[in-house]
Amino acid sequence: MSLTDQLPKKVVDNMMARDAYSQWLGIEVLSVAAGHVKLQMTVRKEMLNGFGVCHGGVTFALADSALAFACNSHGRLSVLLNASMAYPAAVNEGDVLLAEAREESLSNKVGIYSVTVKKAADETKVGVFSATVYRTGKNFLDTIESEEK
């Protein structure tokens, strides 16, 4: 495995280890490649809204974590500018959700990503997410190392 192949996994491992909220969500990283990430999480009672179904902010957060891992996987520190999400179906307590982030486009300054969220049990689509990120000039791993010194 070349260094290039290892970078996406190294970045995502470092991000996940520091990401308190993704940990609270119970996110598991299923796979990582440059610009492409698959995550899984299970919906718990404390994630439900006033109608007894999963809060829209939780489904969005899963997609947003998938996006963040995918766009930072190239090693350049990238920040979310804008995201939109459509909600085709409700999500219930106990549902296992799968999120898959794909890179639609990548230029020097800007990246565009799509994330699909499905129920693991029957592949029902429950979230269709797309986002635009700004790519800073900073190297994510350098940033971490300088903080640790």
Place this chain on the structure above:
Amino acid sequence: MSLTDQLPKKVVDNMMARDAYSQWLGIEVLSVAAGHVKLQMTVRKEMLNGFGVCHGGVTFALADSALAFACNSHGRLSVLLNASMAYPAAVNEGDVLLAEAREESLSNKVGIYSVTVKKAADETKVGVFSATVYRTGKNFLDTIESEEK
């Protein structure tokens, strides 16, 4: 105070009492009127992402709760179809956030809402959210009462 004036507050009180995730977020309801809601929450350590700032999903969830309370305040059970959010500035641990939902448009089947999220300290805008909801034919309070029987 007429019954019409009381309805929005009654709906939101009932929604908030049942909304486990908004409770986890620590959301406080500052004001409620038909189609118009103000909320407040404080960003805690467990809401931070891998960069040490507030996870985008948390800011989105605050806006989404404001939207849900605003669109259901008319008494008709309403569900989120689509939302988009722009992120003008980062949010830090300890920041107190204010979210204000406004009704842009309301028809028989569809409502459109804008939510602005600001830091309470200096009014820095940190989220510009807009959403489209579908208005079902169900009465929210009837739905609750039939469940309680």
Place this chain on the structure above:
Amino acid sequence: MSLTDQLPKKVVDNMMARDAYSQWLGIEVLSVAAGHVKLQMTVRKEMLNGFGVCHGGVTFALADSALAFACNSHGRLSVLLNASMAYPAAVNEGDVLLAEAREESLSNKVGIYSVTVKKAADETKVGVFSATVYRTGKNFLDTIESEEK
């Protein structure tokens, strides 16, 4: 070919024949299937903005026509509620654009669609579009026939 297979083409032919703006854009329908449509158009001088590149509203309109044809292809009159578009690269005069609409999700009342717009010459992505539509109870072809009587 079964009647079901013929319906999408029949609907799109009727829509396109009546769609003055898609005709002005010079849209050609490359292929039609249920929930899936490919269109092509060439960018002309009168479609450019003040920077001398294709106006964002023109690229959006191509995607929106693809969406409209795809969501109505099932025969149920469907109307656009919300759309978002990201613009990864500029489009120039003379560029031939391809738009492909795909159905992400379809329920009784709501459909979610993605449309990708590319340059035909080199497949550069120039638009990433997603939209939510409301499906009315009306039959599109019945509506046309009753108007024609």
Place this chain on the structure above:
Amino acid sequence: MSLTDQLPKKVVDNMMARDAYSQWLGIEVLSVAAGHVKLQMTVRKEMLNGFGVCHGGVTFALADSALAFACNSHGRLSVLLNASMAYPAAVNEGDVLLAEAREESLSNKVGIYSVTVKKAADETKVGVFSATVYRTGKNFLDTIESEEK
């Protein structure tokens, strides 16, 4: 009137004079200030879609022109990254539309704008648009002058 006050009008006059598509739309500039623009246009027969109402791409284009004028009014060449639009009501032939762009947020690299589109006759809202732009380091008027030499 100070030079600062004159800049937005000078920029928008120059943009509009070069913007072939906004001219085709028949856009009139009603007012211009830094980050704030009002436009008007009338819906013509060739702007209608297959349902005989105004094509969604035309309403979007009006909002997009308002955005482009507003975000460039500061003199820095700015490009659209992402926009979303909700469609609360249909627009008919002959309707006079008013679009008002407001700056939601402005930082060194990024601007966020909202545009509301209404019918002039009765103030019915027909478009709720929001967009994120990237602010380049180039001066718009310098760019024009260097082209003209």
